[in-house]
Amino acid sequence: MSVLVKVGKAGKRFLRRYLLPPVQYRLSYTRRIERVCTNRRICAMTFDDGPMDMPASPDCFEGRSLTDILLDTLAEFDAKGTFDVVGDTSENYPDRAGKLGTAAWGGIKYDHYPDICCDKRGGAVHNDRLIRRMLDEGHQITNHGYRHIIFGKKPLVYGGREYLGTFDRAVEDLHRLDELMQSRYGYRMTMHRPPHYVDRMRDGFTSYDVCDKMGYQYLAASFDGAGWLPSTQADPDAALDAEVSAMVEPMRRALEADPDFFCGQIIFQKDGYNMSKRTPVAFGLRKQLALLQAYGYRVVTVCELMQESPFADVGREDALFEKLCRLETAHAIVYADNCLRLDAPMTQGELAMLLAPRDAALERRWDVIRCTRKSANAYSGAMAWCIEQGILPVDARPDDGLTALPDAYFAPTADFSRRAVYAAYREE
Secondary structure, eight states: OHHHHHHHHHHHHHIIIIISOOOOOOBOSSOEESBOOOSSSEEEEEEESOOBOSBOSSOOSTTOBHHHHHHHHHHHTTOOOEEEEOOOOTTOOSOOOOOTTSTTTTOSSSOOSSSTTOGGGBHHHHOHHHHHHHHHTTOEEEEOOSSOOOSSOOHHHHTTOOOOOSHHHHHHHHHHHHHHHHHHHOOOOOEEOOGGGOOBOTTSOBHHHHHHHHTOEEEOOSEEOOTTSOOOOSSHHHHHHHHHHHHHHHHHHHHHHOTTTTTTBEEEEESSOOTTSOOTHHHHHHHHHHHHHHTTOEEEOHHHHHHHOSOSSOOTTSTTHHHHHHHHTTSOOSBTTSOOOTTSBOBHHHHHHHHSOHHHHHHHHHHHHHHHSSOOOTTHHHHHHHHHTTSSOTTOOTTSBOSOOOTTTBOOOSOOBHHHHHHHBOOO
């Protein structure tokens, strides 16, 4: 199965690069955060699927829980992690375990963390001590779903899995964990990583719509820490050595080729067993952190990384940076891949996203999806509002270029590049 997953990922990259048309990104209130633009040696590490109150495998730590081991290791290097936690998977029954070494090792119909029939040893609901330790030590916590159920179909790897399927069910699931964190700890989560990165649902909505509703950003990653994939070697000791090497050597090679390689990057890790019920992260994390430290890197939370720059293609050295940072907190000025593309010409749809109130733009678009059960143009709600207000003509088209700007909102400019329009925008 690990080979199948690797081949599938490589195939997807090949299709996107060589065979499929380029992705046309749209402005979005929710952006996929994979990395940020900075020349400073700072990066982030995310840890999925915990907290886990079961020992490492093999247990070389006197029975300490895996999450404690990870927190101990981070503390040793003065590093801060971002823990993408689940709520509780004990409702995900009836179910049975799949074949060890496959993606269904922990459940045919659902995921179970940290393992099937061990649900009460994992998740935020059952691990108050671990959650409090994360918060007390300055780590970030993000929402990985209360029950960690995929949003839509993923037939190749998870063909037998039950899925949520609709916007309302996905929002309800995330809200349960969000409410738990706020009521028990007074902690407001700001990011979400969809289980297994499944985005599309059968009712026309996507995980981006769910994040819009929750007020989250989409937490992704730019570098795979690799501790989740099992080795195919039969000998357990040799397999663990190979898995730890798979975590460390790609990082070493990347740094040797370019010492600035990890500037602004988000590294994916796992707070749990891999598909062969081993925990190479318990052993490899120290090696990774030592390597990053040797090259002068500081490991910070994703939240702190985004304070350095919230964008993937514009950093602090840009003259417009401070204004762009203010605008992005209230307006959709950034594309879904977290790029600004300031040199591109602005379209009428993009202008509408700058001017329309967030709630009005979202609700109008969502109404269309609810009626048709099909995806709607990302700018349709904002354009409807702007046409209603007389800001845009009734025949405005989202991809048409600008020929004028409404004087009430902008200082005079003859340049309709995205940079010039944002520079001319009169802040409220």
